[in-house]
Amino acid sequence: MDIESPAKLADLLDQHAYLADEGLSTAAFLALRMGRPLFLEGEAGVGKTELAKTMALMLDAPLIRLQCYEGLDAAQALYDWDFARQLLHLKAAEAAGITDAGRLEGEIYDRRFLIARPLLRAIETDPAVLLVDEIDRADDEFEAFLLEVLSDFTISVPELGTISARTPPVVVVTSNRTREVHDALKRRCLYHWLEHPSFEREVAILLRRLPECTEALARQVASTAARxxxxxxxxxxxxxxxxxxxxxxxxxxxxxxxxxxxxVTLGAALKYREDVEKVLGSGVLGRA
Structure with a gap:
């Protein structure tokens, strides 16, 4: 898809009900044009993950999501061998009287027995949008590994050889900043910090995403959320x-x-007991 300007990208995102401001649309446009990963940082719930989903819709490409967590390692992100199917294949070969060890070893490490995890799927899929979600939850070692993959979009499988992307995926990396991500990974990416939307933009988002919402309700909710x-x-x-x-x-x-x-509906907006009690005791809802 030929997108000639940040304004055009913002318009395309708008067609899929994602209202991006000038800073975000420019960062996303440059990431697409320059073929660089887009690193989005900001508080939870400001639209980082939603941008990747919307870009996948906009580009008519599958969204491949790698959800990061503590303990995530390369094997869980790259590929694994389907040991159960390999064992069934060996048993079937044994039943058929095949005893050539070299042939059997070659067969069980065939591509059909390889389970592609998100990174390998993103490299093999053309086109694709790869979402590396909440990288700040992963360990330092995985960060270093991810940096290597994002550098050339090539994965080496010892039994099969090297697998390279014909067309590098569009990559969106998100962080809620629960810890600092290393500079080496950030340098590989284009960086953008997502703020909470302005009052008018939040009203516009509510009206766009929830057409049945009245403008009065949208403005009251946005005003209360800002407070x-x-x-x-x-x-x-x-x-x-x-x-x-x-x-x-x-x-x-x-x-x-x-x-x-x-x-009575505050639990839809606040997720901690302390927050709910603090707000209910403050009288802030009385000024909705």
């Missing part, structure tokens, strides 16, 4: 939580945000 983010909470609500909160209110038939309804 909650300034309230020193453990986990302030992101746009994802604001959308959930608004959808919960709409499910209950709300046309505007009254304090009583806001209180």
């Amino acid at each position: 909650l983010r300034e309230h020193g909470l453990v986990k302030p609500p992101g746009i994802a939580e604001t959308l959930d909160w608004t959808e919960a209110l709409l499910t209950l038939g709300a046309r505007d945000l009254d304090p009583g309804l806001a209180a």
Whole structure:
């Protein structure tokens, strides 16, 4: 897809109900044009993962997601051998009277017995959008390994040889900044920090994603969410939580945000008991 400018990219994202500001659309445009991974950092719920999903829709490419976690290693991200199928193949060969060890070894390490994990799938799929989600949850060793893969999009399988991407995938790496990611990985990428949306943009997102929402409700929810983010909470609500909160209110038939309804649906926006108690005791919902 030929995208000639950041404004055109923003328009294409908008067609899939993702409203990107100028900074984000420019960073994503440059990542596409320069063939560089896009490193998105910011608080949870500000739209990092959603951007990768929307870009996959926009480019008509499969989204391949690698969810990072503590203890994730190369084998879990790259490939594994299907030992159960290999064993069945050996038993079938034995039943057929095949005893040539060299032939059997060659057969069981055939590509059909290789289970492709996200990184290998992304390299073999053309085109593809690879989402490396929450890299800050992975260990330092995996970061170093990922940097090597992103450098040339080539994977070596000792039994099969080298597998290289015909067309490198579009790569989006996200971090919630629970720890600092090493500079070496960031240098490989184009970097963008996602802020919480402005009030007007958040209202626009709510109205776009939830067409049944009234403008009055959207403005009241966005205004309340903005105040909650300034309230020193453990986990302030992101746009994802604001959308959930608004959808919960709409499910209950709300046309505007009254304090009583806001209180009983607060669990859609806040995910910590301490935050809920702090907000309910502060009177902030009374100014919705």
